[in-house]
Amino acid sequence: MRALVSRLLTHSFVDGPGNRAVIFVQGCQIACLYCHNPQTQQVCNGCGLCVAGCPGGALAPGAPGGPLAWDPAQCLGCDQCITVCPNSADPRALSYSPQDLLAWLRPLSRFVRGVTVSGGEPMLQADFLAEFFPLVHGEGLSTMIETNGLVEWAAYERILPWLDGALVDLKVWESDRHRTLTGMGNERLLENLRHLAAAGKLTEVRMPVIPGYSDTAEHVRAAAGFLAGLDPAIPVKLLRFRPHGTTGPAAGWTAPEEELMAELVDVARGAGLTTVSRSR
Amino acid sequence: MRNPATMAAYEDFRTGLTADKVDDLRNWVSGVLRDTSLTPDQRRATLAAGATKVLPHLPYSDAAVEALADGTVCMLGEAPLPFWPRYTAPDYARLLSHGSDYLRLKPAGDLHEALASLLSLYQYSATVTLEPVWLGNLDTLLEPYFDSVPEAEARRAIKSFWAVVSRLFPSSFVHANIGPGESRVGRLLLELDQTTGEPINTSFKYDPAVTPEAFALEAARCAMASAKPYFHNHALSTQDWGPDYAIASCYNLMPVGGGIHTLVRLNLGKVAQRASSPEQMLNETIPAAVAWLCEVIAARSAFLGGESGFFTHSFLVKEGFLRPEAFTAYAGMFGLAEAVNTLMGGARYGKDEQANQFAEAIVAKVAACVAEIPVPYCDATGGRATLHAQVGIDSDAAYTPAARIPTGEEPDMYTHLAVVSPHDRWLTGGVSNIFEFEETAADNPRAVLDIVHGAFSLGNRNLALGPSTGGELIRVTGYLMRRSDLAQRQSGEAVRGDGALFGSAFFVNQPQHLHRRVRTV
Ligand code: SF4
Ligand code: SF4
Numbered sequence: 001m002r003a004l005v006s007r008l009l010t011h012s013f014v015d016g017p018g019n020r021a022v023i024f025v026q027g028c029q030i031a032c033l034y035c036h037n038p039q040t041q042q043v044c045n046g047c048g049l050c051v052a053g054c055p056g057g058a059l060a061p062g063a064p065g066g067p068l069a070w071d072p073a074q075c076l077g078c079d080q081c082i083t084v085c086p087n088s089a090d091p092r093a094l095s096y097s098p099q100d101l102l103a104w105l106r107p108l109s110r111f112v113r114g115v116t117v118s119g120g121e122p123m124l125q126a127d128f129l130a131e132f133f134p135l136v137h138g139e140g141l142s143t144m145i146e147t148n149g150l151v152e153w154a155a156y157e158r159i160l161p162w163l164d165g166a167l168v169d170l171k172v173w174e175s176d177r178h179r180t181l182t183g184m185g186n187e188r189l190l191e192n193l194r195h196l197a198a199a200g201k202l203t204e205v206r207m208p209v210i211p212g213y214s215d216t217a218e219h220v221r222a223a224a225g226f227l228a229g230l231d232p233a234i235p236v237k238l239l240r241f242r243p244h245g246t247t248g249p250a251a252g253w254t255a256p257e258e259e260l261m262a263e264l265v266d267v268a269r270g271a272g273l274t275t276v277s278r279s280r
Numbered sequence: 281m282r283n284p285a286t287m288a289a290y291e292d293f294r295t296g297l298t299a300d301k302v303d304d305l306r307n308w309v310s311g312v313l314r315d316t317s318l319t320p321d322q323r324r325a326t327l328a329a330g331a332t333k334v335l336p337h338l339p340y341s342d343a344a345v346e347a348l349a350d351g352t353v354c355m356l357g358e359a360p361l362p363f364w365p366r367y368t369a370p371d372y373a374r375l376l377s378h379g380s381d382y383l384r385l386k387p388a389g390d391l392h393e394a395l396a397s398l399l400s401l402y403q404y405s406a407t408v409t410l411e412p413v414w415l416g417n418l419d420t421l422l423e424p425y426f427d428s429v430p431e432a433e434a435r436r437a438i439k440s441f442w443a444v445v446s447r448l449f450p451s452s453f454v455h456a457n458i459g460p461g462e463s464r465v466g467r468l469l470l471e472l473d474q475t476t477g478e479p480i481n482t483s484f485k486y487d488p489a490v491t492p493e494a495f496a497l498e499a500a501r502c503a504m505a506s507a508k509p510y511f512h513n514h515a516l517s518t519q520d521w522g523p524d525y526a527i528a529s530c531y532n533l534m535p536v537g538g539g540i541h542t543l544v545r546l547n548l549g550k551v552a553q554r555a556s557s558p559e560q561m562l563n564e565t566i567p568a569a570v571a572w573l574c575e576v577i578a579a580r581s582a583f584l585g586g587e588s589g590f591f592t593h594s595f596l597v598k599e600g601f602l603r604p605e606a607f608t609a610y611a612g613m614f615g616l617a618e619a620v621n622t623l624m625g626g627a628r629y630g631k632d633e634q635a636n637q638f639a640e641a642i643v644a645k646v647a648a649c650v651a652e653i654p655v656p657y658c659d660a661t662g663g664r665a666t667l668h669a670q671v672g673i674d675s676d677a678a679y680t681p682a683a684r685i686p687t688g689e690e691p692d693m694y695t696h697l698a699v700v701s702p703h704d705r706w707l708t709g710g711v712s713n714i715f716e717f718e719e720t721a722a723d724n725p726r727a728v729l730d731i732v733h734g735a736f737s738l739g740n741r742n743l744a745l746g747p748s749t750g751g752e753l754i755r756v757t758g759y760l761m762r763r764s765d766l767a768q769r770q771s772g773e774a775v776r777g778d779g780a781l782f783g784s785a786f787f788v789n790q791p792q793h794l795h796r797r798v799r800t801v
Contacts, residue, residue: 010692010694011693011694011727011731013717013718013720013721013723013724013727013728014720014723014724017724017726017727018724018726018727018729018730019724019726019727019728019730019731020727107694108694110733110734110737110738111694111697111730111731111733111734112734113726113730277723280719280720280723
């Protein structure tokens with residue numbers, strides 16, 4: 001198996017407990033209106049639209065119907081390609097084998113306590129993870145995923161023996177509004193949260209506070225109440241929506257006020273959660 | 281002969297003050313006592329130090345004096361004839377258990393008496409700054425007294441003590457130690473430092489095998505809030521000094537009950553200018569330069585240990601708070617980066633493997649040469665001086681402090697740690713490197729510990745960790761100071777903290793050594 005990876009990060013303090021190496025995979029099955037990295041959603045189809053504008057001459061046609069060939073040595077990092085791509089893809093994503101990523105990870109191991117696979121949606125590459133995670137454990141490091149929770153449970157089940165924890169988004173409590181925001185209802189997400197909590201693998205639930213979707217006390221009370229019912233001690237973090245870096249309609253939305261964030265933390269605690277924090 | 285960059289016009293290594301320079305001295309005195317950018321105390325201290333400099337220095341060889349005059353060797357403004365040690369680490373445990381005849385103090389019976397005894401002895405520390413450079417392992421010293429009064433009272437008393445220490449001794453060279461074990465006093469000091477931010481240096485003696493994780497996390501939180509404590513590799517320094525060691529002044533190691541006679545330092549950048557190739561530097565130039573360095577250290581240690589009468593007459597020695605056999609002297613070094621970059625023909629320290637290897641060879645060679653030259657009164661380290669990576673002073677301008685990678689040239693954090701950490705085993709007298717993190721680090725102190733563990737596994741001795749955005753406390757090279765003091769000093773006003781004096785001069789003279797790379801996490 002190979003994974004399509006958009007970015008490798010040697011250290012991160014914000015992708016799970018401790019210092020972690022992070023692998024961002026390419027490809028996601030939903031398209032949130034407020035996505036901060038839309039270029040990670042799709043896999044490049046080789047349409048060639050971005051080739052002419054590439055100032056470094058780093059892009060060339062690949063196999064027919066497949067992604068472009070990208071030459072890192074020529075790339076200037078200007079992001080022209082992802083700006084013009086109509087397909088929410090990134091021609092710079094690279095394919096790695098589990099052994100490739102292990103070789104990347106090994107020299108970092110004295111500084112990190114584990115690896116987090118983020119995205120994109122890592123669970124779309126569950127077969128790869130089922131091969132890669134045992135190798136990570138072999139290095140004495142922990143494994144985490146950052147997932148939207150919307151992939152079928154069978155995929156999670158496949159990697160569960162080698163998964164130390166999942167950081168899951170709970171974006172909108174009402175399924176219809178969840179669909180408007182992301183393109184999918186949230187029934188499967190709630191089901192997966194239940195499974196992950198029962199398996200003791202729910203490391204953190206992130207609740208983005210998004211204007212018009214999830215920024216009311218009712219919303220937070222309902223979602224927090226559900227989570228408290230699974231386990232009151234689940235660490236829950238309220239993430240303040242920031243318009244910076246979004247495209248499309250969300251660029252015009254405003255970030256929730258500090259006071260609102262503080263109030264919503266209290267609401268979540270009031271709903272029975274014991275470990276609630278919020279982003280700065 | 282004199283060093284025009286660091287010495288006043290009336291000073292001279294060989295002759296001291298001569299009749300034709302009396303007017304220079306008068307002008308200098310007249311200027312200092314009118315200097316409104318200094319507090320009256322600071323003027324008095326400056327004048328006292330200036331008075332000692334009318335004397336000729338000890339009779340060093342011509343080659344050594346030449347090296348002193350051009351700054352290859354530098355004694356950091358110490359008196360020509362040292363009459364008390366540069367640093368001391370009095371045995372405060374002995375004070376608390378035995379009291380002191382000289383100070384008419386009985387053994388401490390409760391927390392209040394313990395704090396009063398400590399504050400009393402601090403006044404008599406006998407160091408180069410006229411202030412204590414070491415406050416003790418405050419947690420192990422005070423924890424036994426914590427239950428002697430009601431808890432709320434104990435907390436209030438320690439809080440006041442911390443505030444008083446900071447106001448009595450604002451020099452930036454005052455250093456407290458805590459750890460490696462957890463204690464209520466240790467926790468309280470970390471708590472106070474996260475809120476009140478007193479500019480007292482603190483080192484956290486950390487051994488992941490001994491220190492409870494919860495306590496280490498508290499120290500990491502504190503560092504992200506107030507740029508202290510230092511994370512000190514307790515296992516490594518215990519190996520070098522035994523379990524009873526002190527971290528004083530900037531980050532300076534010595535035995536408890538001991539001290540450092542003198543700190544004379546080598547400008548490795550200038551040493552390199554005397555060599556024409558890396559091989560020559562290692563085989564000829566360093567051995568010659570270390571010989572001058574150690575000649576100066578040995579003569580000064582001999583004077584202090586003998587003729588000055590300090591060890592025969594000080595009550596600190598007579599009453600056992602200081603033991604002559606626990607003393608040594610520092611062979612300092614700085615400007616490693618410039619030494620490497622001068623001789624590597626384009627390869628840069630921090631960036632190129634070949635340059636990094638040369639840097640390590642230089643430190644190893646200096647250490648080996650220092651270890652060959654006997655220095656009197658240095659029983660604490662086998663009759664030899666001990667190597668210390670010196671943080672630099674404002675007049676260094678073109679030379680990078682200690683063994684650091686120059687600001688602006690730092691590689692990514694892991695590479696940076698891998699380059700500098702292996703030096704630390706040679707730098708038994710102390711070393712530090714500064715790493716500043718984005719504010720997200722404050723929410724994930726475990727991640728900070730992960731970095732520390734990685735660094736320790738590479739042999740790192742001491743890490744200065746702090747927030748990039750900064751709170752009220754800021755670390756400039758080795759000096760910890762309050763931001764507001766710094767601003768006040770920069771506007772030409774007198775401030776209590778000497779740290780702000782050094783710090784603001786740094787901002788003027790070597791801003792390139794201030795803006796460290798922010799670690800994006
Ligand atoms: S970022 Fe994209 S467009 Fe820019 S040089 Fe690299 S490949 Fe070409
Ligand atoms: S990155 Fe986008 S625009 Fe470029 S070839 Fe791939 S799909 Fe087309």
